[in-house]
Amino acid sequence: MAPVRAGGVLLLLGCCFVLHIPPSAGQGSDCTCNMTNSRCDESGICRCDPGWGGEHCDRCVLMPGCVHGSCQQPWQCTCEPGWGGRFCDKDLSVCSSQQPCQNGATCTMKDNGDFTCLCPQGFHGRLCQRRSGPCHQSRSPCKNGGLCEDADGFAAELSCRCLAGFTGPRCETDIDDCRMKPCANDAVCLDGINRFSCVCPGGFTGRFCTVNLDDCASRPCLNGGRCLDLAGGFRCICQLGFMGNTCDTSLSSNWTTRGEKGKGKRSSNMTHHGNRLMKVTVSDRGGAGLSDVQLIVVVVLGAVTLAVVALTTGLVLWGHCRNCSSTPSWSRTRSQGAERSRRRGRSEAQQCQISVLNSEPQKKSNMEAV
Template identity: 65%
Template sequence: FCSSVKCHIKLNNQIISKLKCQCVTVPMSLYVHRCDPGWDGQHCDLCVPMPGCLHGSCQQPWQCSCEPGWGGRFCDKDLFVCSQQQPCQNGATCVMEDSGEYMCLCPEGFHGRDCHLKTGPCHQRRSPCKNGGLCEDADGFAEKLMCRCLAGFTGAHCEIDVDDCQMKPCANGATCLDGVNRFSCLCPAGLTGRFCTVNLDDCASRPCLNDGRCLDLAGGFHCICKPGYIGTTCETVLIRHNDQEPGWTTVGWEGGGVRPQLTTGERNQRSSITNSNDSSPQGDRLLKVTVSERGAAGLSEVQLIILLVLAGMTLGVVVLTATLDSWRWGVRAPAPAVTCRVGLRQDS
């Protein structure tokens, strides 16, 4: 069928369209026509316009023929903008360009697209604003210019760098380093964070020796040592009672086969309280208090009084213990005689 059909359009027996369509055979012995690129419509007589064409028509495919008064590639430029809208101000001359855009020729003392800006202090010479400051002169109508400074700067011409450390933002004795609209904190050991407010865990490395307990502090640590150890990290072993070095205070109690002892850390003093007993269980017991002074400091009067009070309390305990023992075994013997001897010896 396609070979017998002419793909053209007749109007009043006149051929008005040729070579705009193609005859294509389809199944079931039917035929359709397919338009050439750039043409559309049932008879392929409609020109496909350029996309974006506003004030124009299509005479040739993919073209935009502008209507009167419009120009530009898409017919979107008003050619009468200079005569009708008169966008140029302050006596400027409006000129249409080939692209369809208008241009204003500004008189002396004015500038801008529409010559609406007066050439003020900011445009008459180079802007005096420093460090990125914006020069403002009320569109040229101000007598004096003004600089709008960026953050971190101040002054008439933005020439002064603001001291960001003035408010002392760094904590815990950290050093503040001033920058351009910023600051940084140089933290001491053991602290971190932007403001040096975060305490580092100084116990993470387990500095305490000999099973000492570590307490984390601000910028350091403290070791709680077990009995028998001293030092910053519990590294030193205390000297035993029999081998104790001069200058430590020792209070000892000996009697009845029991030997409890207490050692304290007062320097330059040594004192001992001992009780010696006879071979007989019920014999007289002797409580001896000896104060031995070492070093230049010596015992003060208050310390001596405290020591004597301690001796008296110990004596009372001895008497009470002996009395209770006698009552427990049913022996009504008189309380043992106790002799208290206090001696003060000045060592060389």
């Protein structure tokens, strides 16, 4: 019986513990939240409605940007004394405390909290700081968007501040951007407004036409020719037996054109060497005989040559015989020298006579033999 009683007591105590639920903090009288602007959660913490803040949700939220203001309801900006404007950021005492207007102008306040200056005659501007000078009195003479300047009206004469690309007293002249010749490689420069553009020749590109295009990229050389990239062009170095700008012409096919009157074969080919045009002509003369005119010329030249040779031989022999028959004369400045000269002359004469005598029998013997 004792164990049964103990179990019953434990069961009764468990039921009492389950049925006992503590009262919620939000539902009891301990919740301090403003029940109009918030509510209490299960933990007793105030959860504010939009536009309200604070620990007990009793403080309204100001309008965003409100500087010197307060609120009674959310998103309000009620300005404090001395401040105005939508955000209470305008000082209503600016005219009396700061006196922003210049040159004797009258400062007045507007309903929105701003101030305005009533300028006296001859002045203008927000603070009446500008004088009615040449730019204000007449229409601006500056052209092409130039700004008229007269030192806020205090200058005796106006001036123009020009935009980029223009010059002159009234900005009337467009600056020649091609004056410095910015385009390279003989490109054409086109002037614009504060700009220029280059029209590049063939083989070049880039803003200033300084980039050389690879003219050999397309492989223009045929028949195994080697391509050399040049400035604004290319050149092909052809293999043996080919020619032309792209090595497309075979030399064997050009030796087919006959020359005049069948005297030989002549072929002509046009090729480009860099930027120059070169004409190559190959001529082959056959072994035909001489013409009548050429034969006459050869005979005349042969006769003239023989005549010149005969005349030269006769002059040489005549000079030799004259030296043998004449006695040399010497100046007789000294007696001893003259004697020696006479002796030498006699000996040479004797030798000449002996040679003549020796030659005559030989001629006779020859004649007798004949």
